[in-house]
Amino acid sequence: MAPIDVLLNKLAQHSPLEFDDIKRIRHLSCSTQVLSSGQDFVRQGDFPRASAIVVEGLVARYHTLESGGRQYLSYHLPGDWPDAQALFLERMDHSVCAVGRAVVCAVPHNELIELFCERPTIAFAVWRQTLIDASIFREAITNNSSRDALTRLAHLFCELYFRAKQAGLVKANIYNLPLTQAQIGETLGMSLVSVNRNLQRLRKHAPADFKAGKLIVRDWEKLAALGEFDPQYLHQQLRAKK
Amino acid sequence: MAPIDVLLNKLAQHSPLEFDDIKRIRHLSCSTQVLSSGQDFVRQGDFPRASAIVVEGLVARYHTLESGGRQYLSYHLPGDWPDAQALFLERMDHSVCAVGRAVVCAVPHNELIELFCERPTIAFAVWRQTLIDASIFREAITNNSSRDALTRLAHLFCELYFRAKQAGLVKANIYNLPLTQAQIGETLGMSLVSVNRNLQRLRKHAPADFKAGKLIVRDWEKLAALGEFDPQYLHQQLRAKK
DNA sequence: CGGACCATTGACCATAGTCAACCGCCGTGG
DNA sequence: CCACGGCGGTTGACTATGGTCAATGGTCCG
Numbered sequence: 001m002a003p004i005d006v007l008l009n010k011l012a013q014h015s016p017l018e019f020d021d022i023k024r025i026r027h028l029s030c031s032t033q034v035l036s037s038g039q040d041f042v043r044q045g046d047f048p049r050a051s052a053i054v055v056e057g058l059v060a061r062y063h064t065l066e067s068g069g070r071q072y073l074s075y076h077l078p079g080d081w082p083d084a085q086a087l088f089l090e091r092m093d094h095s096v097c098a099v100g101r102a103v104v105c106a107v108p109h110n111e112l113i114e115l116f117c118e119r120p121t122i123a124f125a126v127w128r129q130t131l132i133d134a135s136i137f138r139e140a141i142t143n144n145s146s147r148d149a150l151t152r153l154a155h156l157f158c159e160l161y162f163r164a165k166q167a168g169l170v171k172a173n174i175y176n177l178p179l180t181q182a183q184i185g186e187t188l189g190m191s192l193v194s195v196n197r198n199l200q201r202l203r204k205h206a207p208a209d210f211k212a213g214k215l216i217v218r219d220w221e222k223l224a225a226l227g228e229f230d231p232q233y234l235h236q237q238l239r240a241k242k
Numbered sequence: 243m244a245p246i247d248v249l250l251n252k253l254a255q256h257s258p259l260e261f262d263d264i265k266r267i268r269h270l271s272c273s274t275q276v277l278s279s280g281q282d283f284v285r286q287g288d289f290p291r292a293s294a295i296v297v298e299g300l301v302a303r304y305h306t307l308e309s310g311g312r313q314y315l316s317y318h319l320p321g322d323w324p325d326a327q328a329l330f331l332e333r334m335d336h337s338v339c340a341v342g343r344a345v346v347c348a349v350p351h352n353e354l355i356e357l358f359c360e361r362p363t364i365a366f367a368v369w370r371q372t373l374i375d376a377s378i379f380r381e382a383i384t385n386n387s388s389r390d391a392l393t394r395l396a397h398l399f400c401e402l403y404f405r406a407k408q409a410g411l412v413k414a415n416i417y418n419l420p421l422t423q424a425q426i427g428e429t430l431g432m433s434l435v436s437v438n439r440n441l442q443r444l445r446k447h448a449p450a451d452f453k454a455g456k457l458i459v460r461d462w463e464k465l466a467a468l469g470e471f472d473p474q475y476l477h478q479q480l481r482a483k484k
Numbered sequence: 485c486g487g488a489c490c491a492t493t494g495a496c497c498a499t500a501g502t503c504a505a506c507c508g509c510c511g512t513g514g
Numbered sequence: 515c516c517a518c519g520g521c522g523g524t525t526g527a528c529t530a531t532g533g534t535c536a537a538t539g540g541t542c543c544g
Contacts (some may be wrong), residue, residue, distance in 0.1 A: 129363075
């Protein structure tokens with residue numbers, strides 16, 4: 001499977017593409033890039049001329065704080081397009097890095113813009129993707145602002161597990177998630193210590209276990225209830241053709 | 243000035259539009275709607291067939307929590323397009339309501355989609371707008387997750403004041419902002435009592451005063467420093483033509 | 485073996501939440 | 515006209531959640 005096919009699968013999950021669209025997308029140029037754990041792909045302040053599609057592994061976006069710390073904003077699985085926004089916003093307002101080893105493929109902006117002009121359906125599919133991204137951000141606002149530590153943690157796991165499952169990355173209820181507890185803290189706005197303690201609570205109450213980069217979900221229903229997780233915001237139902 | 247011109251001004255702030263684009267946008271149908279304070283325009287779960295552009299007043303997006311409470315997600319000034327996302331995501335994952343009296347104009351989706359196909363430049367301008375929205379969401383994640391109560395409050399005021407100024411709504415350092423303290427709390431993920439106490443701190447330290455629906459900024463520099471506010475994420479520089 | 489990194493634990497502390505009462509203002513209706 | 519109720523804002527007292535600090539253990543790797 002060519003790297004770009006990962007994107008195709010993703011777009012096809014929510015947008016109706018025609019054969020010609022698919023053909024055109026396959027003809028985009030695409031330079032594959034392997035990122036080592038923690039490596040930045042783009043940095044806050046950059047003016048990228050290409051956008052990366054995740055092919056393998058996990059990629060994250062983050063803000064750098066005045067204090068030097070980080071606020072992780074979102075995570076991206078294969079098929080996602082973490083910096084699609086750079087197509088229309090010149091300067092990056094955040095950075096994108098690999099979490100664990102990751103493979104991305106970079107597609108030049110000018111080719112994409114040209115393609116979008118020719119085939120609006122493709123533009124709409126990618127646009128939709130960026131809107132789903134925004135929806136995930138909104139949920140993160142709600143999660144980090146109005147839920148307590150345990151619920152917050154459960155919700156994050158729900159989202160990642162759910163998305164990983166859709167991407168075919170879950171096997172026997174296990175998802176390889178190479179996050180550290182510190183990173184989870186920087187995602188949810190809680191301290192490392194608090195993350196650790198709430199992980200233990202999750203373990204004790206049985207629904208989920210996160211250890212050594214593996215997320216094990218023992219009782220999905222219970223975890224989803226605990227995390228107040230409702231996947232609607234991921235907009236994964238295939239939209240009916242109008 | 244026709245209602246739709248408010249949108250034109252906004253788009254022109256960040257995107258280069260040609261004369262024909264402008265002409266076409268002016269010909270969109272647009273049904274004006276007056277909303278009373280607190281009234282919903284769309285609700286979580288709806289399948290809207292038209293999108294609203296804010297013409298006057300303030301409009302907010304919010305999630306409804308399991309507990310029945312609210313999490314406000316973003317605020318929208320004249321020219322903004324709070325539910326542009328509904329163009330490509332069928333089901334609303336949040337609601338949109340008026341904060342104070344507001345006027346919006348609703349444009350039917352099918353006309354827009356048609357226009358986007360014909361004139362990609364317009365599509366790109368609106369797309370850019372939705373991406374700026376997403377950037378504002380990201381900043382909200384960071385604000386609500388990694389800053390303390392006072393900083394958080396200051397940052398919110400900075401953003402609203404900055405955007406209001408750009409929209410020409412600030413006169414003599416005063417911006418009419420019809421929020422209640424409870425709503426501010428539901429925006430920043432803090433309790434009403436804490437909002438109240440931190441408002442007093444802001445007042446005492448002089449940079450800003452919020453009272454009776456009026457935001458007075460006495461010392462912008464100080465407020466921006468206190469709120470760790472850097473307007474880059476609003477992407478307001480006119481993008482150079484490529 | 486030493487060091488780096490991650491996870492874990494305990495003790496203490498501070499920020500912000502909760503609860504409750506009270507004030508002032510305004511619009512409504514007796 | 516005034517009484518009342520509701521809403522938004524303010525204050526004090528208490529509490530609890532989660533943060534900070536610091537020490538320790540385990541594992542991997544050079």
